[in-house]
Amino acid sequence: xxxxxxxxxxxxxxxxxxxxxxxxxxxxxxxxxxxxxxxxxxxxxxxxxxxxxxxxxxxxxxxxxxxxxxxxxxxxxxxxxxxxxxxxxxxxxxxxxxxxxxxxxxxxxxxxxxxxxxxxxxxxxxxxxxxxxxxxxxxxxxxxxxxxxxxxxxxxxxxxxxxxxxxxxxxxxxxxxxxxxxxxxxxxxxxxxxxxxxxxxxxxxxxxxxxxxxxxxxxxxxxxxxxxxxxxxxxxxxxxxxxxxxxxxxxxxxxxxxxxxxxxxxxxxxxxxxxxxxxxxxxxxxxxxxxxxxxxxxxxxxxxxxxxxxxxxxxxxxxxxxxxxxxxxxxxxxxxxxxxxxxxxxxxxxxxxxxxxxxxxxxxxxxxxxxxxxxxxxxxxxxxxxxxxxxxxxxxxxxxxxxxxxxxxxxxxxxxxxxxxxxxxxxxxxxxxxxxxxxxx
Ligand code: SUG
Numbered sequence: 502x503x504x505x506x507x508x509x510x511x512x513x514x515x516x517x518x519x520x521x522x523x524x525x526x527x528x529x530x531x532x533x534x535x536x537x538x539x540x541x542x543x544x545x546x547x548x549x550x551x552x553x554x555x556x557x558x559x560x561x562x563x564x565x566x567x568x569x570x571x572x573x574x575x576x577x578x579x580x581x582x583x584x585x586x587x588x589x590x591x592x593x594x595x596x597x598x599x600x601x602x603x604x605x606x607x608x609x610x611x612x613x614x615x616x617x618x619x620x621x622x623x624x625x626x627x628x629x630x631x632x633x634x635x636x637x638x639x640x641x642x643x644x645x646x647x648x649x650x651x652x653x654x655x656x657x658x659x660x661x662x663x664x665x666x667x668x669x670x671x672x673x674x675x676x677x678x679x680x681x682x683x684x685x686x687x688x689x690x691x692x693x694x695x696x697x698x699x700x701x702x703x704x705x706x707x708x709x710x711x712x713x714x715x716x717x718x719x720x721x722x723x724x725x726x727x728x729x730x731x732x733x734x735x736x737x738x739x740x741x742x743x744x745x746x747x748x749x750x751x752x753x754x755x756x757x758x759x760x761x762x763x764x765x766x767x768x769x770x771x772x773x774x775x776x777x778x779x780x781x782x783x784x785x786x787x788x789x790x791x792x793x794x795x796x797x798x799x800x801x802x803x804x805x806x807x808x809x810x811x812x813x814x815x816x817x818x819x820x821x822x823x824x825x826x827x828x829x830x831x832x833x834x835x836x837x838x839x840x841x842x843x844x845x846x847x848x849x850x851x852x853x854x855x856x857x858x859x860x861x862x863x864x865x866x867x868x869x870x871x872x873x874x875x876x877x878x879x880x881x882x883x884x885x886x887x888x889x890x891x892x893x894x895x896x897x898x899x900x901x902x903x904x905x906x907x908x909x910x911x912x913x914x915x916x917x918x919x920x921x922x923x924x925x926x927x928x929x930x931x932x933x934x935x936x937x938x939x940x941x942x
Contacts, residue, residue, distance in 0.1 A: 502620050504883035505687025507821070508560040509876045510893075511551040512613070513903070514544040515566030515605030516911045516932050517925065520867060523600060523639045526714030526752035527869035528810060536867065540605075541911035543864030545904060547608070547875055550860045552900045554830060558823015560886065562893040563903070564610050564654075564877070565942055567646045568933050570602040570926060574642055585923040592921040601639035603920050609870045610877040611677040611755060612640070613647050615726050618880035619660075620689045621681070623731030626662045627885055629655060630726045632675030633666035636717045641669070653942060657888045664729050670701040673722035676877055677753035678742075680760040682782075684791035686821070686880045691785045692732055694723035695754035695772075697742045709773060711747035718742075718753075738785050741773040750810040755873045757809060761819035764827070764853070765796045768809050797853055804840050812838035814845075816871030819854070826855040832871045833859045892941030902939045910935065 522534025555561035572584055578598055580587040591599040607613070614631045622628050631648040634640035644666040655661035667673050683690025697716025710716070720739060727737045742754060746768075751757045758767040765782065772778040779796055786794040799809070809815060811834065818830035829848075835841045836859055845857050865875060881889075892899070910932035912925070919925060936942075 502618070502687035502880075502882040505618070505620070505685070505880055506560045506886065507686045508562055508879045508881050508886065509551070509554055509818070510562050510564050510610055510879060511547060511876045512564050512608035512610035513566045514540065514547050514608045514865065515569055516540050516929050517569045517603045517915065518543045518605040518608070518864065519600065519603060519915050519917070519920070521597070521600030521604065521639070521917070523604060523637060524752065524869050525637050525717065526747060526750065528750035529867055529869035533867040535917060537914050537916045539864055539913060540915055541907055541913050544907045544911055546860070546862050546864055548900060548903055548907070550830065550862060550872060550875070551895055553858065553860070554818070554820065555895050557820065557828055559820055561895040562889070563895055563940065564613070564650065564893070565936055565940060566605060567607040567643060569605065569929055571642050572602065574602045575599070584926055588921040588923065588926070596917065598638075599920050600917065601642065604639035606640050607643045607647065608865065609874040611874045612675045613877050614651060614675045615679045616676060616877065616879050617692060617730040617732060618681075619882065619885075620683070620687060620880070621692060621730070621732055621736065624662070626660060627655065627879070627881065628662045628664065628730035630664040630673070630729060631666045632673045633669050633671070634674060635669035636672045636674070636715065654889050654893065660885050660888055667722050667725055671722040671725060672717055672719045673726065674717050674753060677755045677874065678718040678723070680754070680758065680765070681880070682760050682763065682765065682786055682794060684763055684789065686762065687882065688791065689736065689789060691736045691738060691782075691789065692727065693738045693740055693760070693782055694727060695740045695742050696720040696723050697744070697747050709744050711744040713748040714752065716742065716747055735788060736785065738782050740778050740782070743770055743773055746770050746806060749806045752869070755816055756813065757815050759815050759817060759819050759873060761821065761827070763792065763794055764819065765794060766799070766815065766819065767796065768799050768804070768806065768815060769801045770806050799844065804844060808838050808840055812841040813866065813871040814841050816873045818872045818876065828856045828858060829854045830872045831857060831859050832862050832866055834866060835859065890942055892939070899939065906932070906935055906939055
């Protein structure tokens, strides 16, 4: 791939960002349910992080938020009348459905879809499969719009193939359960797919299943994605997530492992049959004939599963900066959990990473969304980068325009009671219309 670069597509937090406790198996989302949110601070925190990443010389773009509320959802479940009546009745009778209709969850673009770059696919096009997110209602309503948006962004069919979401029974949560490893971004790589359950019946190989929470990613879905993308089976590894980890709050693989190029950082309790699993990944990588994979396994004695989830260490972005340095973009919670702060110091000293940066993302973090959740990684060559809508690139000017836009439209605070306010519907529509002027989509 000539001039390949990994582009970060960050999701803009929507103006109705709120804390409804809707994320299954997501301890932060559950624990912060009912808190008053700060949508304006939320979008600005995400933008500040994305701007800093762009400042490292990394290609950085944004995806627009989805328009909420999804009044179609509320009407489909029997609420009728004008918009105000629909909202009011939903609040009285089904506040959970109302919250789902307002969710800003499309901001976590690591769940928008799974991406295989041209270097890995049989037809040489970049393939994207939109995720169905069928394990939770508020997330499942993203899939239709996300697919349309992906088709707008990756429109040139000579360069890109965008696949529909899989049937809902094959639960698929996208790139959060997928890691690509390659000597250089533009070279052929291996793709590691991590699942928690075999398929729709919930049977898990080896008879191990999470007890407290449902697994969100199915092996049958991951296999379908690999097949559709035309991946070489020799370069695909299917890995089962540890049920203990899922029950401990690891609802996506990106809460317990992160990789970039020839480096994989992973917690000791991430996978079923961990030693053999890591061996399979190593061997598969070696099959590329481009050297060995560096696997850094974090012992539970050093960082407990609980501290890994609390700090969101593995939800950091592992990036290759414009000058080739390896940078880790962490949530500031990593500094506050002592064992994690110490580990990051060691990693810097030992050359695992060259730089560690910390960001205040507490608005998104309270919903279980760290730096890595907020972005979709897409390795693109120069022609592909030139083919996407230019308004999506986060330049300094566009960053400033987006901050102005947020200051103008986003509520400072939002509580559950306000979700029945027709005024908020208007604000969201106005914000969406004004955004077209900033990003052109
Ligand atoms: O699906 N939280 C999201 C967080 C997604 C994080 N993404 C990755 N790990 N890649 C989820 O659980 C909470 C919404 C609420 O509670 O209002 C939520 O959906």
